[in-house]
Structures are given as C-alpha cells and as structure tokens.
Amino acid sequence: MNKKAVLYFMLIAAGASVFMKRPDDGGKGKKREKTTFQTSQHWKPVTDTRADVAIVYGVGGNPSDRVKGKTFEERVQSWRDRGYTTHFMTGIAWGEYQDYFTGKWDGQWHLNEGQVQRSGDTIWHGHMVPYIVPTENFLKYMKEKHVKRVIDAGIDAIYMEEPEFWARAGYSDAFKREWKKYYGFDWRPQHESPENTYLSNKLKYQLYFNALKEVFTYAKEYGKSKGMNVRCYVPTHSLVNYSQWMIVSPEASLASLDCVDGYIAQVWTGTSREPNFFNGKEKERVFETAFLEYGSMESMTAPTHRKMFFLTDPIEDRARDWADYKKNYEATFTAQLLYPKIADYEVMPWPDRIYEGLYRTSANSDKRERIPQHYSTQMQAMINTLNDMPVSENKVSGSAGISVLMANSLMFQRFPVHQGYEDPQLSNFYGLALPFLKRGVPVSTVHLENLAYKETLANTRVLLMSYSNMKPLKPDAHTELARWVKNGGVLVYCGRDNDPYQTIKEWWNTGEHRYAAPSGHLFGLMNMDEKPGEGRYPYGKGLVYVLRSDPKEFVMQEKGDSKLLAEVSRLYAEKSGAGKLVFKNSMYLERGPYDIVAVLDENEHSQSYRVKGPVIDLYDPALPVLSEKNVQPGEQALLYNAGRVKDKTRPQVLASASRVYEEKFQGKTYSFTCKSPLNTTNVMRVLLPGAPKNVVLTGPSGEILRDAENSWDASSKTLWLRFANQPDGVQVKVNL
Incomplete structure (x- = not known):
C-alpha cells in the first residue's frame, strides 16, 4: 500500500475526509488541459486567470500588443512559475515577422509577399505586418525561426492560428508565381470571370492547407528528435464567419491531415454580431449566429474525434461599451454551452486588454474606464464554471434531426459579384438555418467533406442543401448522399441553379460528365432527371424534395420561408419517425448541475421560459439564489440548479x-x-x-x-x- 493510501485510511479512521474538487491532472498522470487562454505578455497579478493552460503568443509577441523587455523564454517561464502548463500560438497568415519582410533573416526584402488586392494595395494586419502569401521560403522561416525555438523551450503544443487569405486578394507577384506552380498556366485576374474567381480561391485554400501541413509535420518530426510528442492545433474562425467575411481558409479539409490534433473555435461577439437577414430584416442576431458558428465547428470535427476548444471573449476587437460587451458575451457564452459534447474551452483571449483596457462606460458616452467590478466578478464566475463543465449525453430541447449541408466552397463565391448574382450577408446559408433555429429547432450543420464518415449523417432525419452558394469539389460526396437517401434519408434541395458559378469548368461538366449544374450529377445517381421540377421524388426508402427557390429568398423577404417550413414540417412528420416538427421560442439544456436557457425573439411565441429553483443565477454578479428564474425573449440564462447537487451533505x-x-x-x-x-x-x-x-x-x-x-x-x-x-x-x- 502506498503512502497516499495509508494517509487516506488514517483520515477515515479519524472520522475525517479530505478531497480535491478540481484536480490538477486529467487522470492517468496527465496535466489538465481543459481550460486555456492566450496572451503575449508575461504573468501579472492582474491577469492571473487561473485556467489550466497559458498559451504564450508569438516569439516576438502580438502585433497589436507589443512586448517590451521580456524574451519569449522569460514570458513562458513566468507562467510556469505560477503553476500553468504553457503552450505556444502564433499567426500563420500574419505576425511579428518583420525580420523576414525587411531582409534581416535571409538578406532579401519580402514585403512583396503580402496579400494584394486589385488596386495594388497590400492588405495589412498592422504596421509592417501584411497578410501573407505562404511561400515556400516563408514556411522555411517559420520552421527555423519560430517553431524550432519554441520546441527548444520545452513547448509541446503549438497553435498556428487564422490561416486566412482574403477573397479580395490574389493580385501580388507572389500569388501569381504560386498560381503558375499549382495550375501550370499563367495567372488569371479573378475579377474577369466566375471561373477565375473559383480558381483563385481554390488556390488560396490549398496554399494554407499546404502551409499547415508543412509546418506541423516539421514540428512533430523535430519534437520527436528531442523525445517530445508535439501536438498541433488550428485556432480558426468558423466556416460560417469566414464565408460571411469573405475570407478563404482550409477549414474542414484539415480533417484529412494526421498532423492536426485539434482546433480552437474562434467564435465571439465580433464574429457573431455580423448582421444577417430573417423575415425580411437585416440586423445583428448574436445568439443565433454564435449557435450556428459553434455548430459548424463541432460538426467539422465530430467524426474525427479530435480535440475542440470553444472560445468566447468578454469584450471584442471593436470598441464598444461595457454594457454591450456584457450582453453579447452572455449570448455567445450560452450558445457554446448548448453543445454538450464539447467541454474544453479557451476562456478568453488577451486578458491584458480585458482587465487593463479602457472602454466606454455607456453607448452615448466618451468616458472610458477599466472593466467594472461587477462585470469582472460575473465574468470570472462564468469562466470558473468552465473548469467544471461536464460532457453530457443530454440533448438540447426541441425537434432533433434537421441539418443544413455546408462545404468549404462557401468561401469561394463571395467576392467579387459576377453577372449581377449576389448573396447578401450569406443569406443562401442563413435561409436554410434561421427559419428553423428562430422557431426553437436546434438545427445542426453537416460538412460535405465529412460525408464519408458514417457518423456524419447518423442523427440527421431531414437534410437541407443548396448549390446556390457552394459547389462540390469532388463527385464522391454525391455517392454518399444518394446512399443515405436510399437508406431512408430525406433530402430537401433548394435552388434555381442559375448562379454564375454553376457553369465554371469543373468536374461535373468535363471528362465523362456533361452536366449543366453539379446538382444534375446528384439527381442522376437517384434516378431523377438532370433538371427536375419542384416536387417529391422517392428513391429507395427515402425521398428527395426539390424546391426551386434560392434559400436567400426565404429570409430576405417577409414571410418568405412559409413554403419551406410547410414542406419540411410535412416531410419530418411523415418520414422522420420522430413525430411532429415542433416550433417554439426556447432552447434548454440540462448539463450536470447547470441549466442553460436561450429564449428567442422574432417569434410568434412570446412567453418567457421558467426554471424552478432553487437556482443560482450565474449571469448576476451577486450570485443570488432564486426560487424560480423567468428568461424573457431575446435573453439567455446560465443557472446552477441547487436541487441537482449530488451529495448535499458534503460541503x-x-x-x-x-x-x-x-x-x-x-x-x-x-x-x-x-x-x-x-x-x-x-x-x-x-x-x-x-x-x-x-x-x-x-x-x-x-x-x-x-x-x-x-x-x-x-x-x-x-x-x-x-x-x-x-x-x-x-x-x-x-x-x-
């Protein structure tokens, strides 16, 4: 019997018990890595967040938060001295790389490797910090100057964040050289045709796919040479946000890389407050957008079982007032908790700007102050719930099984506009998701790139899709979709198939295929006409419903979604085996002792959602105990339900x-x-x-x-x- 066991039995014999509520390890002797934060600064008493992991940013820091007087190794050690596990993050598309751009590293000037738009202007992230075309030489620099150094410092987890290529870029000499190398023919200006745009964005996508593959492969091999198991993660915005913001990134295709161990879902107020259309109105819908953003990140990785951290930010990049930050932080925080299979979190980025930054005291005031005491108290109570937040098998309330199909090519058609066809605020995506989400249906997303995984469609009863805003990069996905329908799935295809990207030179209209649109290939596999009219088409045990409207019409027009809702409701009731499709104005999840609630506005239902107490209100800095909590439309709640404490006799x-x-x-x-x-x-x-x-x-x-x-x-x-x-x-x- 070991010493710990002897001590334990001695205490029991003495009528005492000793326990640790929050262990420092995750079992099996491994250090806990459940909660993280990122910082370019050294440890300071005012930013001691007490997460498990401090992700130290940049060998030279962060471009917007210059580090003075501390080396990278000194910054790392300052966090280790305080008991933190330390990881490393830097940008793969931008960063403190002036020694590369100004020729200090190899004697050559490299500012001409920035991302350049049609006007000839470089797209900058900061002073002397361009967004980068990831050339072979730049990747060599990243490996030798950054990755090697951090591994030598004992770091065994590396995060290469935001692999971003702007859709409006693609005009630099560096990009033209990469074009010739990849395609074998001279560069073509993307603004001249839809096909050129598509080719340009496919290359941008491939460049950062290759960049991550090369840098991560090197990191793992170099770590192995030093007896270390180096893990590699990609902090990235969601496919929803990148598509809406007109940025190209590898996203779901990274699942095919063995050198990628996981991701951080970079979702926060700044991404989720991007306006969208619903019922003919364009406005911010922060909770709903965040829910779809987190969902797209979860579904991107769920079949691969790789680690996923969800991020939230108590403030955001744009200057607002503290009340605005608080309201939208609650919305995004609630949205992340409604995914019960994800229980790892980046609790905040940049604690220095959160705790030490100056922001407006109200929307109508120019007075600025540091974070109010009530808000820092509330924020810390919230992030400390994340240290204990359990994985749960429970489901969000509502009719399950409605999914929206998405693909990386959502990013390829956003800019510029061709032949007058526009998709304002990504409405062809939101047009399939918001009509259901706004009515309390916990709609999920499915990634075209993941259809080969059996789990991908396992819980989907009705799949909504359109090729008005994306295209299949390979025909294999259609084989998987046809098989799923044949086995009993219900596929709702929405689209006029008349956007200018339908006829670009791609696999569906070259070689053995001669389809006017990619949907023709999919329909053919299910014994349908290439251009079927609106209506139902049985196939095997399942069926296809074709609705000849682009999804943007469902949300950009008032009550434009009525036909979609009616048809999907009928199909769900008849074919899903799950009964009636129920519309409501709330979403609820029980997760361990926590009650998570969101009540939706813009809904025909206007009642509040009632949770019986005693509950502790975790969005109130006073942590009051309530006999009941009524959550109003447009609000969210996170509650600790005292009635579900497991051992009420134990302090x-x-x-x-x-x-x-x-x-x-x-x-x-x-x-x-x-x-x-x-x-x-x-x-x-x-x-x-x-x-x-x-x-x-x-x-x-x-x-x-x-x-x-x-x-x-x-x-x-x-x-x-x-x-x-x-x-x-x-x-x-x-x-x-």
Whole structure:
C-alpha cells in the first residue's frame, strides 16, 4: 500500500475526509488541459486567470500588443512559475515577422509577399505586418525561426492560428508565381470571370492547407528528435464567419491531415454580431449566429474525434461599451454551452486588454474606464464554471434531426459579384438555418467533406442543401448522399441553379460528365432527371424534395420561408419517425448541475421560459439564489440548479468568481483556497450541511481579512461570501 493510501485510511479512521474538487491532472498522470487562454505578455497579478493552460503568443509577441523587455523564454517561464502548463500560438497568415519582410533573416526584402488586392494595395494586419502569401521560403522561416525555438523551450503544443487569405486578394507577384506552380498556366485576374474567381480561391485554400501541413509535420518530426510528442492545433474562425467575411481558409479539409490534433473555435461577439437577414430584416442576431458558428465547428470535427476548444471573449476587437460587451458575451457564452459534447474551452483571449483596457462606460458616452467590478466578478464566475463543465449525453430541447449541408466552397463565391448574382450577408446559408433555429429547432450543420464518415449523417432525419452558394469539389460526396437517401434519408434541395458559378469548368461538366449544374450529377445517381421540377421524388426508402427557390429568398423577404417550413414540417412528420416538427421560442439544456436557457425573439411565441429553483443565477454578479428564474425573449440564462447537487451533505463550492484549490473537510472544519486576479472582487456560494458558527478568511501573508462580507441562505443551505481576490490566494475556513 502506498503512502497516499495509508494517509487516506488514517483520515477515515479519524472520522475525517479530505478531497480535491478540481484536480490538477486529467487522470492517468496527465496535466489538465481543459481550460486555456492566450496572451503575449508575461504573468501579472492582474491577469492571473487561473485556467489550466497559458498559451504564450508569438516569439516576438502580438502585433497589436507589443512586448517590451521580456524574451519569449522569460514570458513562458513566468507562467510556469505560477503553476500553468504553457503552450505556444502564433499567426500563420500574419505576425511579428518583420525580420523576414525587411531582409534581416535571409538578406532579401519580402514585403512583396503580402496579400494584394486589385488596386495594388497590400492588405495589412498592422504596421509592417501584411497578410501573407505562404511561400515556400516563408514556411522555411517559420520552421527555423519560430517553431524550432519554441520546441527548444520545452513547448509541446503549438497553435498556428487564422490561416486566412482574403477573397479580395490574389493580385501580388507572389500569388501569381504560386498560381503558375499549382495550375501550370499563367495567372488569371479573378475579377474577369466566375471561373477565375473559383480558381483563385481554390488556390488560396490549398496554399494554407499546404502551409499547415508543412509546418506541423516539421514540428512533430523535430519534437520527436528531442523525445517530445508535439501536438498541433488550428485556432480558426468558423466556416460560417469566414464565408460571411469573405475570407478563404482550409477549414474542414484539415480533417484529412494526421498532423492536426485539434482546433480552437474562434467564435465571439465580433464574429457573431455580423448582421444577417430573417423575415425580411437585416440586423445583428448574436445568439443565433454564435449557435450556428459553434455548430459548424463541432460538426467539422465530430467524426474525427479530435480535440475542440470553444472560445468566447468578454469584450471584442471593436470598441464598444461595457454594457454591450456584457450582453453579447452572455449570448455567445450560452450558445457554446448548448453543445454538450464539447467541454474544453479557451476562456478568453488577451486578458491584458480585458482587465487593463479602457472602454466606454455607456453607448452615448466618451468616458472610458477599466472593466467594472461587477462585470469582472460575473465574468470570472462564468469562466470558473468552465473548469467544471461536464460532457453530457443530454440533448438540447426541441425537434432533433434537421441539418443544413455546408462545404468549404462557401468561401469561394463571395467576392467579387459576377453577372449581377449576389448573396447578401450569406443569406443562401442563413435561409436554410434561421427559419428553423428562430422557431426553437436546434438545427445542426453537416460538412460535405465529412460525408464519408458514417457518423456524419447518423442523427440527421431531414437534410437541407443548396448549390446556390457552394459547389462540390469532388463527385464522391454525391455517392454518399444518394446512399443515405436510399437508406431512408430525406433530402430537401433548394435552388434555381442559375448562379454564375454553376457553369465554371469543373468536374461535373468535363471528362465523362456533361452536366449543366453539379446538382444534375446528384439527381442522376437517384434516378431523377438532370433538371427536375419542384416536387417529391422517392428513391429507395427515402425521398428527395426539390424546391426551386434560392434559400436567400426565404429570409430576405417577409414571410418568405412559409413554403419551406410547410414542406419540411410535412416531410419530418411523415418520414422522420420522430413525430411532429415542433416550433417554439426556447432552447434548454440540462448539463450536470447547470441549466442553460436561450429564449428567442422574432417569434410568434412570446412567453418567457421558467426554471424552478432553487437556482443560482450565474449571469448576476451577486450570485443570488432564486426560487424560480423567468428568461424573457431575446435573453439567455446560465443557472446552477441547487436541487441537482449530488451529495448535499458534503460541503462544497457551487459557484465562485475565483478558482478553488486545496479543498479539505476535516472534523467540523471546511477549508479551501481561492485564487483570482488582483483588483477584482470574489463572490461565491458555498453549500454547507448547516449554518456556520464562524467564517475566517486569511490573506496570502497570513493576515485576517476584516472587510469580507458573508450571509447565510437557509432555503438553499448556502453561505454567500464577498471579498477582494488575490492571485496568491485567500484561505477560507468555515467552522460548522
């Protein structure tokens, strides 16, 4: 019997129990890597977020957050000294690479390798920081100057973020050379034809696919030579956002690379507040867009079982006011939690700008201040739930099985406009998703590139698709779709097939294929005419319904979705085996002790959603215990349901704006240590078997904290505490 076991049985014999609520490892001796954040700075007491992993950004820092006086190795060590596991992140499409561009690295000037638009202007990310055409020479520089150095520093996890090529770019000499190398013929201006645009964007897509493959392969091989297992991750915006923002990136195709170990879904207020159309109105719909963004990232990787971190940001890149940040942070935070199979998180990027940045106090004021105490308290209570958020087998409430098909080629047709055909704000995608999501149907997305995986369509009853906004890069996907329909699936195809990209020179109209549109090949596999009219077409055990409208018509026109809703509702009821397609105005998920709720507006239903208590409201910085919570349309809620605590006789922290360590229960004393950033306020709820006799709080130097507040709530048997946070820890001792 080992020493730990002997100690355990001695304590049991003495009538005591000792436990750790939040272990430092994930089992099997591995360090926990459940929560992360990224920073270009060294450790500071005001940014000590207490996530598991500090992702140290850039050998030279971040272009918008220049690091002075600290080497990369010193920054890494400062976080390690505070108990953090350290990883590394840098941009693959931009970064502090001035030594490359100005010739310091190899004696050659490389500013001409930036992404250039038609006007001849380079697209810049910052001063002397262009968006990059990833040439062979640049990748050599990245490997030798950056990747090698961070591995030599003992880093075994590397994140190459935002592989981005702007759709409006593609006019530089560097890009023209890559074009000739890839296609074997001279460059063609993308603005001159749809085919040129398609070819240009396919190349942009391929360049960053190859860039990640080359850099990650090198990282793994070099790490192996040093006895290290280097893991490689891609932090990336969602396919929804990149398509809407007119950026090209490899996205789902990265699943085919063995050198990619996982992703960070870069979804936040800045991406999710991009306006879209619904019921004829263009406006911000932050919760709904975030839900679809996170969904597209989850479905992109689900069949591969690779690790996925979901990111949220308590602020955003654009300057707004604190109330705006708070409202939209709650919306995106709720959206991420409605994916119960994802339980790893980047809790924030750039804590320095969150805790130390100055932002407007209100929308109508020019006065700026640092993060308000109430908001930092709320934010820290929220991110500390992520340290404990469990994976769950529960499903979001609502009729399941409605999916929207998407493909990487969504990014290929966005810019420029050809032959007058436009897709405002990606409406051909939102036109299939929002009519259902806005009515409380937890619509999911399916990636064309993943159809070969059996799991991809396993939970889909009705699949909605269109080729008005994307095209299949290979014919194989059609074979998988036809097989799925034959086995009982319901496919709803929406589109006029008259956008200018239908007739570009591609596989469906070259060689053995002579189809006027790619859908003709798909229909032919299911014994249909190449150009079927609107209506139903049985195939095997399933059927195809053709609706000859482009999806953008469903959302850009008031009540334009009525026919789509009617037909899908009928098909769902008749063919899905799941009963009636239910429309409502809420989404709810029970996830361990947490209740997650979103109530939708712009809905014929206008009632609130009621959750019976006692619940702790985690979006209220006071952490009140409520007998019930009513969530109104347009609002979201994250609640800790005290009724679902597993062992109500055991003292435990239920909610806290700090992270809890060294938790012990011995005799009549319950104690723990709280750590969180300096200059913030901790509020917490502690479950106890009865009212405490006294509570003693001790600071990091052993001083008694006299100004701490506490109160007892008999109905929930919780102790409420409020005191100033300390990164070095405040010890709480409760005598029962």
